[in-house]
Amino acid sequence: MKNMKFAVLTFCVLVASAAAISNHWGQRSTKLFWMKDDHKIYSNNFVANPVRGFAVSRDVKFPQYATKFSQNITYIEAIDNFRNSSGGHAMIIAGGPKFNFVHLRIVSQLNQGFSFLIKIYGK
Numbered sequence: 346m347k348n349m350k351f352a353v354l355t356f357c358v359l360v361a362s363a364a365a366i367s368n369h370w371g372q373r374s375t376k377l378f379w380m381k382d383d384h385k386i387y388s389n390n391f392v393a394n395p396v397r398g399f400a401v402s403r404d405v406k407f408p409q410y411a412t413k414f415s416q417n418i419t420y421i422e423a424i425d426n427f428r429n430s431s432g433g434h435a436m437i438i439a440g441g442p443k444f445n446f447v448h449l450r451i452v453s454q455l456n457q458g459f460s461f462l463i464k465i466y467g468k
């Protein structure tokens with residue numbers, strides 16, 4: 346069991362250093378040991394082509410309109426699909442973990458596009 350944990354940790358570190366600038370906020374909600382009591386409520390890819398002379402950006406709002414029935418966000422992942430140093434950067438503008446909404450902004454580097462997988466967990 347201990348060895349397994351180590352193997353999993355090592356794997357995560359390798360993935361993190363291979364990806365350019367992935368980011369995450371909050372943490373998965375755990376009921377008992379490894380049992381998660383949140384679940385994925387959103388997953389989407391955002392891709393932008395490079396525009397010469399500009400950084401491109403894209404705002405992501407989830408949900409489009411929050412209501413009192415919207416689930417509370419526990420964890421957000423922004424996974425950079427670029428496997429080199431040209432990746433963009435994802436940031437939270439408003440809301441996030443502990444809120445029932447989030448407003449993210451993805452910004453590329455100058456003269457670069459981006460490709461991000463955004464995953465949101467909630468309960």
Ligand SMILES: *[C@@H]1O[C@H](CO)[C@@H](O)[C@H](O)[C@H]1NC(C)=O
Pocket residue numbers: 414415416417468
């Ligand atoms: C979200 O969190 C608030 C404050 O803790 C709570 O009152 C509300 O019931 C939660 N919403 C859901 C859908 O669980």
Ligand SMILES: *[C@@H]1O[C@H](CO)[C@@H](O)[C@H](O)[C@H]1NC(C)=O
Pocket residue numbers: 426427428429430431
């Ligand atoms: C980095 O990878 C992306 C996606 O594969 C590609 O579009 C971009 O041109 C690459 N950048 C460099 C400097 O190779």
